[in-house]
Amino acid sequence: MSEGxxxxxxxxxxxxxxxxxxxxLSPNYVPGHLPFRDPQTxxxxxxxxxxxxGSKPSNLLLYxxxxxxxxxxxxxxxxxxxxxxxxxxxxxxxxNTRLADGEYRTLADFxxxxxxxxxxxxxxxGLAIGEVIDRISDNIKANRKKVVLVLDEIDYLVKLFGDDxxxxxxxxxxxxxxxxxxxxxxxxxxxxxxxxxxxVLSSLSEEELVFPPYTVDELRQILTERAHLAFRPSAVxxxxxxxxxxxxxxxxxxxxxxxxxxxxxxxxAEREGLKxxxxxxxxxxxxxxxxxxxxxxxxxxxxxNKAILAAVSRFDGGTNTGELxxxxxNLCRKMGIEILTQRRMSGILGDxxxxxxxxxxxxxxxxxxxxxxxxxxIGRDTLEKTLSEDSAFGAAS
Numbered sequence: 001m002s003e004g005x006x007x008x009x010x011x012x013x014x015x016x017x018x019x020x021x022x023x024x025l026s027p028n029y030v031p032g033h034l035p036f037r038d039p040q041t042x043x044x045x046x047x048x049x050x051x052x053x054g055s056k057p058s059n060l061l062l063y064x065x066x067x068x069x070x071x072x073x074x075x076x077x078x079x080x081x082x083x084x085x086x087x088x089x090x091x092x093x094x095x096n097t098r099l100a101d102g103e104y105r106t107l108a109d110f111x112x113x114x115x116x117x118x119x120x121x122x123x124x125x126g127l128a129i130g131e132v133i134d135r136i137s138d139n140i141k142a143n144r145k146k147v148v149l150v151l152d153e154i155d156y157l158v159k160l161f162g163d164d165x166x167x168x169x170x171x172x173x174x175x176x177x178x179x180x181x182x183x184x185x186x187x188x189x190x191x192x193x194x195x196x197x198x199x200v201l202s203s204l205s206e207e208e209l210v211f212p213p214y215t216v217d218e219l220r221q222i223l224t225e226r227a228h229l230a231f232r233p234s235a236v237x238x239x240x241x242x243x244x245x246x247x248x249x250x251x252x253x254x255x256x257x258x259x260x261x262x263x264x265x266x267x268x269a270e271r272e273g274l275k276x277x278x279x280x281x282x283x284x285x286x287x288x289x290x291x292x293x294x295x296x297x298x299x300x301x302x303x304x305n306k307a308i309l310a311a312v313s314r315f316d317g318g319t320n321t322g323e324l325x326x327x328x329x330n331l332c333r334k335m336g337i338e339i340l341t342q343r344r345m346s347g348i349l350g351d352x353x354x355x356x357x358x359x360x361x362x363x364x365x366x367x368x369x370x371x372x373x374x375x376x377x378i379g380r381d382t383l384e385k386t387l388s389e390d391s392a393f394g395a396a397s
Contacts, residue, residue, distance in 0.1 A: 034069060216246055312324060
């Protein structure tokens with residue numbers, strides 16, 4: 001074992017590194033230029049520009065599949081806006097609601113950008129949602145703050161927890177004056193608005209923008225530019241770039257997947273002591289990503305999502321909403337956790353469908369109407385292995 005590790009470390013020290021700037025392939029990297037997103041970038045900038053004059057911009061909703069540049073464009077425009085502004089009261093806040101995983105945490109993460117006084121700060125737990133909103137609102141009003149709040153994956157927040165936060169903020173205009181709060185919502189779900197209360201919808205979606213998927217040719221150029229930043233010259237073969245673009249292009253034009261694929265392929269090539277990333281590295285990286293994607297997707301789910309996924313796995317050949325809700329309810333009782341309503345469960349199913357973990361499709365039954373067929377899209381062994389890491393599922397197994 002020791003000799004094997006020594007050999008790994010020796011190759012790492014003596015081998016020629018392929019990367020010169022690994023950060024250029026990071027999910028959080030914001031490039032100085034966003035290819036094929038000039039119209040969207042200009043549109044977002046135009047909508048937010050009034051804030052430079054101290055005026056409240058319109059609320060904005062950005063739609064598009066994963067990896068179509070919504071978050072990158074938003075962060076790019078915000079960075080330019082921050083550099084251009086000369087206003088100490090300007091606050092540009094960004095919260096990913098999936099990572100926050102709940103109304104309270106979403107608000108607490110937002111509050112960190114506002115620099116609340118010590119006695120008014122938001123603790124990790126313990127306050128009513130209304131009290132948290134009041135503390136945030138009081139801070140904006142008292143300090144005349146001009147706030148842009150970006151809620152990434154806003155569809156996740158609404159599906160699981162409702163739109164109470166959005167209602168409070170979209171109706172808070174006079175309460176915040178002379179400060180204000182403008183919302184930018186980023187959604188992977190084009191049907192997101194169907195889950196909104198009409199009163200929220202009328203206030204929130206003042207401006208909307210749809211991001212189309214990238215084509216294979218566009219992904220190829222994006223990867224070529226990123227590879228030039230990330231790797232030493234000649235470290236990536238043209239064939240590897242083409243393969244990455246083709247694979248990601250077949251999955252809804254996902255630039256994020258294409259960039260991740262290239263990064264992991266580079267790591268594979270470095271570990272094997274290769275001087276160039278080739279097709280075999282891409283295939284190895286793709287297989288690794290698929291395994292990691294499923295494991296990580298399950299591992300990062302909230303307990304309610306895991307419970308619903310576990311309930312789906314108990315049906316061979318799929319099931320319907322009624323049968324699934326019964327199995328889910330029984331599982332929740334065994335686990336000692338809250339049983340959500342059937343409507344909330346259906347919302348979570350849509351999210352699991354979006355992640356590619358289940359398929360929840362509507363099936364016509366002729367004169368008997370329509371029903372939803374729900375089936376697991378991942379291996380039961382993989383699911384059980386990952387869920388076994390969560391102590392909450394040990395007692396329910």
